[in-house]
Amino acid sequence: MSKTKWRPVDGIVLLDKPIGLSSNQALQRVRRLFRAAKAGHTGALDPLATGMLPLCLGEATKFSQFLLDADKRYITCIQLGKRTTTGDREGDVLTDLPVPDLTDEALESVLNRFRGEIEQIPPMYSALKHEGKPLYEYARQGIVIERKRRQVTIADLTLVSRTADTLTLDIRCSKGTYIRTIGEDIGEMLGCGAHLHSLHRVSTAGYSAENMLTLEAFEKIAEQGEDALDALLLPMDTAVEHFEKVFFSPEQTKDMMFGRSVPNETLLMDGSLVRLYDQKTQRFLGLGILKESIIRPHRLVNTSELVNI
The missing domain is CATH 2.30.130.10 (PUA domain)
Incomplete structure (x- = not known):
C-alpha cells in the first residue's frame, strides 16, 4: 500500500458523524479523503452520539478553539426508569423502577429546573482528564474520582415529545454541558432514574445542518476528485464570525x-x-x-x- 501524500488544505467541513465511530476515527477518515496535511475536530462526540462535527483542515485548525467554546444544540432521547453504569444505553442496568404518571404541568416544572444557569458534576464516563488520564479509564477500572461541580448555561430546553417512559428534548447549551448528566438528573428528580438513549448534535456555533454531510457522501464526492471535495470547504473565518x-x-x-x-x-x-x-x-x-x-x-x-x- 502506497504512503499517503499529504497536501495543504485550508477550511472547515461539517461531518454528520455516524453512530459507532469515535470523533477521531471519523476525523481521520475525512482527512484521508482530502489528503489534508493537518486536521482537527472541534469537540468530541461519544461513539453513541451522532450529528454535527465540524472538522478544521490546515490553517483552520488555528481557530478550532473558538468552535470548541461555542454553544451547541442537541436532540436527545432520555429513557426513564433505568439507571445504568455509564449513564447511557451501553452500560449495565443499576436500577429498574416504575416511571411515575406525570401530568404535563408536573413534568414542565421538573424540566424548568434545568433551564438557565445550572450546576453539573461531570460523569465518570467522560473524556475529562484527571492526572493526564480520561475519567472513563478510571471508571472502567471501577475507580471513582471526586469531581468538582461546574456551572453551565442551558439557553433553551424544549420538550419535543414524550411517551410513558421516554422524553425527547431539544437542548441548546454552553460548552462543557453533559447531556447524559441532564438525563440522569431528570430521572433522579422524578424518582425513577434515567439514562441517555440517543444523542444527536444539530448545530455548533450557528452552522447550518444543511451543510452537513455523511461519511458516505464525502466518499462519493471524493470519487469525482479533489476539486469536488475542495468545493465543500467552508471559509476558515466562519469559525470566528462573531x-x-x-x-x-x-x-x-x-x-x-x-x-x-x-x-x-x-x-x-x-x-x-x-x-x-x-x-x-x-x-x-x-x-x-x-x-x-x-x-x-x-x-x-x-x-x-x-x-x-
Missing part, C-alpha cells in the same frame, strides 16, 4: 504579517479580538487583539504571499 471585522491597507497588512502592531481607532474595548482582512484582496489574515488603539497580532494564518502585494 468578532468584528477590520480591513487593512496593503502597507498595514505587511506590517501585521511581519508581526508588527498596527494603529487603529475603533470603538471596541481593550482586549477585544477582531477579524483582520486585507482591503485589496479581501483575504482573511487571522485575528488581532486591540490594545490602546493598536491592533496586535493574535492568531494569523499563513499568508506569506501577501507581503509581496
Whole structure:
C-alpha cells in the first residue's frame, strides 16, 4: 500500500458523524479523503452520539478553539426508569423502577429546573482528564474520582415529545454541558432514574445542518476528485464570525504579517479580538487583539504571499 501524500488544505467541513465511530476515527477518515496535511475536530462526540462535527483542515485548525467554546444544540432521547453504569444505553442496568404518571404541568416544572444557569458534576464516563488520564479509564477500572461541580448555561430546553417512559428534548447549551448528566438528573428528580438513549448534535456555533454531510457522501464526492471535495470547504473565518471585522491597507497588512502592531481607532474595548482582512484582496489574515488603539497580532494564518502585494 502506497504512503499517503499529504497536501495543504485550508477550511472547515461539517461531518454528520455516524453512530459507532469515535470523533477521531471519523476525523481521520475525512482527512484521508482530502489528503489534508493537518486536521482537527472541534469537540468530541461519544461513539453513541451522532450529528454535527465540524472538522478544521490546515490553517483552520488555528481557530478550532473558538468552535470548541461555542454553544451547541442537541436532540436527545432520555429513557426513564433505568439507571445504568455509564449513564447511557451501553452500560449495565443499576436500577429498574416504575416511571411515575406525570401530568404535563408536573413534568414542565421538573424540566424548568434545568433551564438557565445550572450546576453539573461531570460523569465518570467522560473524556475529562484527571492526572493526564480520561475519567472513563478510571471508571472502567471501577475507580471513582471526586469531581468538582461546574456551572453551565442551558439557553433553551424544549420538550419535543414524550411517551410513558421516554422524553425527547431539544437542548441548546454552553460548552462543557453533559447531556447524559441532564438525563440522569431528570430521572433522579422524578424518582425513577434515567439514562441517555440517543444523542444527536444539530448545530455548533450557528452552522447550518444543511451543510452537513455523511461519511458516505464525502466518499462519493471524493470519487469525482479533489476539486469536488475542495468545493465543500467552508471559509476558515466562519469559525470566528462573531468578532468584528477590520480591513487593512496593503502597507498595514505587511506590517501585521511581519508581526508588527498596527494603529487603529475603533470603538471596541481593550482586549477585544477582531477579524483582520486585507482591503485589496479581501483575504482573511487571522485575528488581532486591540490594545490602546493598536491592533496586535493574535492568531494569523499563513499568508506569506501577501507581503509581496
